[in-house]
Amino acid sequence: MPSPVRSIGQVLALLKAEFPDVSISKIRFLESEGLLSPERAPSGYRRYAQVDIERLTYILRVQRDHYLPLKVIKDHLDEMDRGGEPPNLDAPPPAQVVLPAEEVMPEPRPVATGQRQVSRKPIRLSRRELLAASGLSEAVLVELERLQLVFPRRGGGYYGREALTICVVARKLRPYGMDSRHLRAIKQSAEREAGLVEQAIAPFVRRKDGASEAAAEVTQLVIYAHAAMMHSMLER
Numbered sequence: 220m221p222s223p224v225r226s227i228g229q230v231l232a233l234l235k236a237e238f239p240d241v242s243i244s245k246i247r248f249l250e251s252e253g254l255l256s257p258e259r260a261p262s263g264y265r266r267y268a269q270v271d272i273e274r275l276t277y278i279l280r281v282q283r284d285h286y287l288p289l290k291v292i293k294d295h296l297d298e299m300d301r302g303g304e305p306p307n308l309d310a311p312p313p314a315q316v317v318l319p320a321e322e323v324m325p326e327p328r329p330v331a332t333g334q335r336q337v338s339r340k341p342i343r344l345s346r347r348e349l350l351a352a353s354g355l356s357e358a359v360l361v362e363l364e365r366l367q368l369v370f371p372r373r374g375g376g377y378y379g380r381e382a383l384t385i386c387v388v389a390r391k392l393r394p395y396g397m398d399s400r401h402l403r404a405i406k407q408s409a410e411r412e413a414g415l416v417e418q419a420i421a422p423f424v425r426r427k428d429g430a431s432e433a434a435a436e437v438t439q440l441v442i443y444a445h446a447a448m449m450h451s452m453l454e455r
Contacts, residue, residue, distance in 0.1 A: 224266040342380040349378045353386035
């Protein structure tokens, strides 16, 4: 016996108890984004089978409980459509793949005037690789992204060394009771320091004369001074 199908209004009534904020426009939006594909009756009305309702329930739950962006939810749904299991959002990746902190966060060193900057090997990580390399759970990564503490590189869709560093730091700070709210305060401090760097290198940018080298040197010096001052304050 085929499972019963329901109209969008009937689906809305079923979901309201758990998701009081859901609306017909919200359900239609999820369909327009490719996350739902209910059948259409000859009259054009949507007909939701039980599998469509379960799919919609999953979408709404991970949005509510884990703040996942639609692109990530779609990746999860695609995996489920292939017969896989949805990821456990509260479990960190296996510990054996976590990079040692010293490989991600090298000790800051002062840069002497005129000294050539030694570039580090670039890192290009997919979202899954970032989670595996950092040991962070996806739920925490989503929170970092929501606060704009971590984001992929422009145009590439991949994550760089800075994102990996922040994720490793976030994981290592959690046992000390420091979460994304504290990292947000660190970001605000970094924004102020970045403003100082921009002011310092502005003459080089206007002259188009060694701007990138000046930016690298001033940034490294500010980072080194920041670290030294932090250590000094904590040793008082």
